[in-house]
Amino acid sequence: MTCEPLTAQAVHDGVRAELDVIDAAQNRLRSICTDLAGNAFRIEVAERLERHHRVNRGLSLRMFGEIAEPVDGGTQPAGVKVRDVLASRLRLTAAEVKRRFRVASRIRARRSLTGPPLPPEFPVLAAAVDAGDVGDDHVEAVCRALDRLPSAVAPADREAAERTLVRHAREQDSNFVAAIGTAIGDCLNPDGTFTDEDRARRRGVVLGRQGPDGMSRISGWLDPECRAYVEAVTAAQRPGRPRPDDADGRDTRTPEQRCHDGLKLGLKAGVESGALGQHRGLPVTVIVTTTLGELEQAAGWARTGGKCRLPMSDVIRMASEAIHYLAVFENHSARPLYLGRAKRLATADHRIICYARDRGCTKPNCFEPGYHSEVHHALPWSEGGTTDATNLYFGCGCDHMMATEGKYTTTVTEDGRIAWSDGTGPPRVNDAHHPERLLKEEGDDSG
Numbered sequence: 322m323t324c325e326p327l328t329a330q331a332v333h334d335g336v337r338a339e340l341d342v343i344d345a346a347q348n349r350l351r352s353i354c355t356d357l358a359g360n361a362f363r364i365e366v367a368e369r370l371e372r373h374h375r376v377n378r379g380l381s382l383r384m385f386g387e388i389a390e391p392v393d394g395g396t397q398p399a400g401v402k403v404r405d406v407l408a409s410r411l412r413l414t415a416a417e418v419k420r421r422f423r424v425a426s427r428i429r430a431r432r433s434l435t436g437p438p439l440p441p442e443f444p445v446l447a448a449a450v451d452a453g454d455v456g457d458d459h460v461e462a463v464c465r466a467l468d469r470l471p472s473a474v475a476p477a478d479r480e481a482a483e484r485t486l487v488r489h490a491r492e493q494d495s496n497f498v499a500a501i502g503t504a505i506g507d508c509l510n511p512d513g514t515f516t517d518e519d520r521a522r523r524r525g526v527v528l529g530r531q532g533p534d535g536m537s538r539i540s541g542w543l544d545p546e547c548r549a550y551v552e553a554v555t556a557a558q559r560p561g562r563p564r565p566d567d568a569d570g571r572d573t574r575t576p577e578q579r580c581h582d583g584l585k586l587g588l589k590a591g592v593e594s595g596a597l598g599q600h601r602g603l604p605v606t607v608i609v610t611t612t613l614g615e616l617e618q619a620a621g622w623a624r625t626g627g628k629c630r631l632p633m634s635d636v637i638r639m640a641s642e643a644i645h646y647l648a649v650f651e652n653h654s655a656r657p658l659y660l661g662r663a664k665r666l667a668t669a670d671h672r673i674i675c676y677a678r679d680r681g682c683t684k685p686n687c688f689e690p691g692y693h694s695e696v697h698h699a700l701p702w703s704e705g706g707t708t709d710a711t712n713l714y715f716g717c718g719c720d721h722m723m724a725t726e727g728k729y730t731t732t733v734t735e736d737g738r739i740a741w742s743d744g745t746g747p748p749r750v751n752d753a754h755h756p757e758r759l760l761k762e763e764g765d766d767s768g
């Protein structure tokens with residue numbers, strides 16, 4: 322695509338005028354009744370609308386690409402992250418904003434510090450996206466197929482693979498493109514030659530959301546070394562081996578259950594060994610907080626410093642077997658009654674209180690859990706703020722830094738919570754880690 326440089330004002334006027342034309346045309350389209358159009362015509366319209374959708378997506382990705390690397394240096398208010406602004410204005414999840422930036426970065430010309438811009442990583446795919454010939458799912462299938470080619474594949478073969486994949490993406494659905502991608506991979510790498518870098522690139526484990534029953538789905542790719550460890554701990558859970566917690570000593574577990582238990586025992590041994598070092602001033606361990614009422618009843622759920630809800634029966638068993646950090650609170654208050662710990666550290670106690678009271682980052686609408694948070698002084702230490710639990714709150718790395726840099730101010734509310742303000746509105750507290758408060762507010766509104 323050629324692009325003649327215009328003044329910023331001319332660009333704004335031109336683009337807005339064209340978007341206005343599209344808006345007006347869409348309004349007219351919506352008002353036309355298609356009851357008597359016939360299905361052949363409807364298919365024709367659906368095909369054209371799909372094409373519009375893809376052209377739009379191409380234009381949108383162009384904006385994401387330019388936002389990520391603005392030639393004009395970009396103009397946005399200092400301290401505000403452009404990703405946050407996009408997520409909020411477009412009402413997209415942070416993950417979706419990130420995904421679009423990632424896709425855009427692969428199909429946009431790349432800036433070079435010296436000399437003219439470099440071509441996009443995938444130039445043929447870029448042209449197809451720009452023309453509106455392919456959809457999101459095609460882009461994903463093409464990128465995935467090209468990413469899976471090992472580094473041993475020659476650049477010319479890689480380019481040929483991209484051309485072939487995009488040609489099929491222009492004519493077929495994304496499942497077909499994915500199948501072509503697998504076939505190309507087999508053809509270009511018949512001996513299955515993969516380097517350590519190829520494996521390192523693909524490795525990754527996704528720990529899914531915890532379900533209402535407390536279970537979590539895990540998926541991903543293990544490198545050979547990781548698999549070797551999993552196999553070793555799973556093999557130790559071999560059938561026929563007596564199990565202490567089984568009355569008649571028979572192991573009736575399935576292979577999948579033995580693999581799960583092997584992983585669990587391996588991780589538990591790792592945490593208990595103390596060999597994992599420290600994380601933010603506390604030994605790497607499980608941090609659990611609960612209230613006295615729930616502990617006494619041995620029922621309900623406790624919370625960990627991650628995002629995990631842990632059944633109270635598990636908490637009690639874990640506490641009896643190993644040293645974990647356990648904080649017990651008076652019912653429905655932030656007053657700590659008991660702090661169990663392996664080693665006394667004043668700063669560690671404060672951190673545990675933050676785990677219990679804040680559960681995670683206290684900046685409004687931030688979902689970062691406690692394990693990812695730093696301890697923030699509501700009143701800065703430099704301004705006479707004390708290192709006292711009533712002045713210490715959780716902030717994730719990013720938000721804590723912005724508060725330290727003065728991009729947010731924080732104040733302690735009457736009920737002992739911390740409220741954040743960026744100066745554009747009243748200070749607000751974060752209910753993201755406290756669903757019970759969110760529900761209470763809804764109830765208050767209706768009542």
Ligand SMILES: [Zn+2]
Pocket residue numbers: 682683684687688689716717718719720721
């Ligand atoms: Zn945060």
